[in-house]
Amino acid sequence: MNLNYYIVLSAILFTLGVMGFLLRRNAIVAFMSIELMLNAANLAMVTFALAHGSLDGQIAAFFVMIVAAAEVVVGLAIIVTIFRTRRSASVDEANLLKF
Amino acid sequence: MNLLEASVLPVAAEGIYTWAWLMIALPALGAAILLLGGKATDAWGHWLGTLMPIASFAVAAGLFGTMLGADEGERAVDLHLWTWIASGNWTISFGMQIDQLSILFALLITGVGSLIHIYSIGYMAHDDRRRRFFAYLNLFIAAMLTLVLANNYLALFLGWEGVGLASYLLIGFWQHKNSAAVAAKKAFVVNRVGDLGLSMAVFTMLAQFGSSSFVDVNNGAPHLSSTWATLLGFFLLLAACGKSAQVPLQSWLLDAMEGPTPVSALIHAATMVTAGVYLVVRSHAIYEQAPTAQLAVAIVGTVTLLFGAWIGTSKDDIKKVLAGSTMSQIGYMMLAAGLGPIGAAFAIFHLLTHGFFKANMFLGAGSVMHGMNDDVDMRHYGALRKAMPWTFLTFAMGYLAIIGFPFTAGFYSKDHIIEAAFEKSPVFGSLALLGAFVTAFYMTRLMMMTFFGDKRWLPGVHPHESPVSMTGPLVVLATLSIVAGAAMNNWIQDWLAPATGHHPHEASLLHFSGIGLLTMAVVALGVALGWYVFKGTIPSQVPATRNVFAIAGRNDLYGDAFNEAVFMRPGQHLVKGLAAADDQLVDGAVMGGAGAVAGLSTLVRKVQNGYVRSYGLTMVGGALLVGAILILGRMA
Numbered sequence: 001m002n003l004n005y006y007i008v009l010s011a012i013l014f015t016l017g018v019m020g021f022l023l024r025r026n027a028i029v030a031f032m033s034i035e036l037m038l039n040a041a042n043l044a045m046v047t048f049a050l051a052h053g054s055l056d057g058q059i060a061a062f063f064v065m066i067v068a069a070a071e072v073v074v075g076l077a078i079i080v081t082i083f084r085t086r087r088s089a090s091v092d093e094a095n096l097l098k099f
Numbered sequence: 100m101n102l103l104e105a106s107v108l109p110v111a112a113e114g115i116y117t118w119a120w121l122m123i124a125l126p127a128l129g130a131a132i133l134l135l136g137g138k139a140t141d142a143w144g145h146w147l148g149t150l151m152p153i154a155s156f157a158v159a160a161g162l163f164g165t166m167l168g169a170d171e172g173e174r175a176v177d178l179h180l181w182t183w184i185a186s187g188n189w190t191i192s193f194g195m196q197i198d199q200l201s202i203l204f205a206l207l208i209t210g211v212g213s214l215i216h217i218y219s220i221g222y223m224a225h226d227d228r229r230r231r232f233f234a235y236l237n238l239f240i241a242a243m244l245t246l247v248l249a250n251n252y253l254a255l256f257l258g259w260e261g262v263g264l265a266s267y268l269l270i271g272f273w274q275h276k277n278s279a280a281v282a283a284k285k286a287f288v289v290n291r292v293g294d295l296g297l298s299m300a301v302f303t304m305l306a307q308f309g310s311s312s313f314v315d316v317n318n319g320a321p322h323l324s325s326t327w328a329t330l331l332g333f334f335l336l337l338a339a340c341g342k343s344a345q346v347p348l349q350s351w352l353l354d355a356m357e358g359p360t361p362v363s364a365l366i367h368a369a370t371m372v373t374a375g376v377y378l379v380v381r382s383h384a385i386y387e388q389a390p391t392a393q394l395a396v397a398i399v400g401t402v403t404l405l406f407g408a409w410i411g412t413s414k415d416d417i418k419k420v421l422a423g424s425t426m427s428q429i430g431y432m433m434l435a436a437g438l439g440p441i442g443a444a445f446a447i448f449h450l451l452t453h454g455f456f457k458a459n460m461f462l463g464a465g466s467v468m469h470g471m472n473d474d475v476d477m478r479h480y481g482a483l484r485k486a487m488p489w490t491f492l493t494f495a496m497g498y499l500a501i502i503g504f505p506f507t508a509g510f511y512s513k514d515h516i517i518e519a520a521f522e523k524s525p526v527f528g529s530l531a532l533l534g535a536f537v538t539a540f541y542m543t544r545l546m547m548m549t550f551f552g553d554k555r556w557l558p559g560v561h562p563h564e565s566p567v568s569m570t571g572p573l574v575v576l577a578t579l580s581i582v583a584g585a586a587m588n589n590w591i592q593d594w595l596a597p598a599t600g601h602h603p604h605e606a607s608l609l610h611f612s613g614i615g616l617l618t619m620a621v622v623a624l625g626v627a628l629g630w631y632v633f634k635g636t637i638p639s640q641v642p643a644t645r646n647v648f649a650i651a652g653r654n655d656l657y658g659d660a661f662n663e664a665v666f667m668r669p670g671q672h673l674v675k676g677l678a679a680a681d682d683q684l685v686d687g688a689v690m691g692g693a694g695a696v697a698g699l700s701t702l703v704r705k706v707q708n709g710y711v712r713s714y715g716l717t718m719v720g721g722a723l724l725v726g727a728i729l730i731l732g733r734m735a
Contacts, residue, residue: 021715030711095709
């Protein structure tokens with residue numbers, strides 16, 4: 001089994017996530033892109049754990065999943081609140097995050 | 100030389116000498132009570148202020164009596180009071196040296212000081228700040244006694260600065276007058292130049308001898324290299340010039356006449372301005388190693404004695420004539436001090452007699468002003484001898500003493516200086532003789548304009564004799580002006596020999612040398628000329644003149660103009676240049692730097708635009724950069 005395929009897949013997924021986060025305006029889609037990046041990272045860590053024969057990467061992947069779950073809760077709540085107040089989930093309209 | 104060496108080893112103090120500190124402490128206490136007590140002491144402040152110097156005088160007289168009874172080897176006494184500075188290798192003690200020289204000064208300061216305090220009770224009676232005046236006078240007495248009684252140069256410096264402060268406070272006592280405030284400031288600033296000289300001298304002593312006490316300096320002086328001795332001599336001369344108003348630091352003394360007249364009598368005639376002479380005489384061991392510096396002292400004295408006399412001939416302000424005369428007489432003392440051992444004792448002799456007759460004349464001038472509604476212009480005087488008989492008579496005694504009328508005080512002290520000057524060099528001698536001629540001329544002019552001739556009183560002025568509190572001290576000082584010379588003539592040289600260096604010099608009471616007769620002839624000529632020129636009507640306005648000597652004299656020989664052109668203007672230009680450099684260079688750099696940072700931050704601020712996606716791009720860009728660096732670093 002060639003582990004390179006997994007790494008390449010992980011890289012493709014991560015790049016997709018990055019591009020989605022940077023290019024899409026919809027907050028929900030941007031959020032999903034972030035999840036995609038997290039999972040690409042998980043895939044890479046699990047693959048390396050397999051390659052090295054240790055469990056460290058697998059455990060780290062669990063941690064990432066937990067953090068991601070918590071993040072989803074907070075993030076989705078923020079997005080819903082923004083949508084309620086602005087009737088829009090476009091990230092380009094919420095530009096208050098500055099000096 | 101044996102006598103010299105004996106003089107530099109004072110014995111430790113015991114008995115009455117251990118109370119010598121009271122001389123300084125009493126007036127200092129008086130000043131403290133009057134200044135801290137404030138208005139509560141207004142009612143009796145002047146009595147306390149007068150009592151303190153009298154008490155000091157009593158202590159000084161007791162010490163003097165003890166000293167007279169002691170053997171010559173045990174007359175100089177050192178009283179250690181406390182360790183002042185103890186730091187590392189330095190130990191500077193605060194102590195008093197009571198010897199033949201300093202006790203005479205203490206007697207002069209407390210004696211004349213007491214008389215002037217008594218006089219001031221009457222003179223300042225109508226001034227609502229009289230208590231403060233007495234507080235400052237007491238402060239002055241304490242500081243002046245510290246100056247002359249200290250046993251090392253650093254403690255002397257303390258008194259030196261103290262009298263400077265008191266002089267500043269008292270010249271500017273009538274601070275509501277702008278001229279007085281300016282004169283006080285001028286005196287203070289010019290004195291700073293001299294103080295620089297004294298502090299350099301003390302530093303030099305500490306570096307060369309490791310101590311500034313008179314004993315160590317006198318013992319160390321013979322081993323000093325000639326360069327250092329000369330430098331030290333010039334530092335001390337600079338200090339003396341500042342305090343004693345000698346050329347080139349003379350300009351402050353004429354303006355100092357803005358102070359109340361008792362101040363002029365006490366500080367600017369009898370005591371403080373003679374501190375420079377004391378300093379030079381006290382440092383005779385150094386000047387013996389530095390003939391160049393000694394010559395410079397004599398030259399400064401000669402120049403000043405002519406300079407002051409010249410100013411005295413051209414002024415109409417009675418106090419300024421006396422101020423010019425004071426400069427001139429101190430010039431005589433400096434000349435004598437610069438002659439070395441043959442003159443040093445006479446410098447002190449003349450200093451003492453001058454203290455009497457000049458204080459007498461200043462107080463007399465104050466009495467005249469008191470009667471003339473504080474007018475100082477002699478062109479408004481005239482014919483006062485009938486209106487103020489006591490003032491006239493006492494003033495006349497001072498006049499006879501200063502011109503050197505036979506058997507008066509000045510006759511002995513000044514003629515000795517002239518003789519000693521001739522012994523040193525005919526140049527000094529003839530210039531001193533010329534000074535005696537001019538002195539006789541301008542003092543006769545003052546007498547003629549003030550007490551003789553026609554009444555030129557301004558309307559509404561009714562001259563009257565002053566109260567007893569003012570004429571009493573005048574009578575005492577006038578008596579001293581006549582008898583002090585004869586009383587001390589045969590005695591003072593031997594008395595001072597251990598402190599000033601010994602040199603036998605003919606000084607008998609009735610001795611008339613050729614030079615003495617010549618001096619008398621010259622003085623008679625000056626008096627006759629003064630009488631002839633000023634016997635007629637004196638215009639009440641200053642007459643226009645084309646006489647360059649008179650014009651120069653009226654302008655104080657351009658001392659102020661010189662200072663302004665040489666020191667003040669370049670100083671102002673330098674300061675303006677520095678201010679401009681500060682405004683433009685320093686402020687420009689600081690403000691420019693701040694502006695650059697502000698501009699840059701305005702630019703950088705635009706990056707923070709609130710769009711989440713742009714922040715994300717920045718993060719990705721950063722991550723890519725870090726990754727690229729890591730990879731490139733691995734490859735390299």
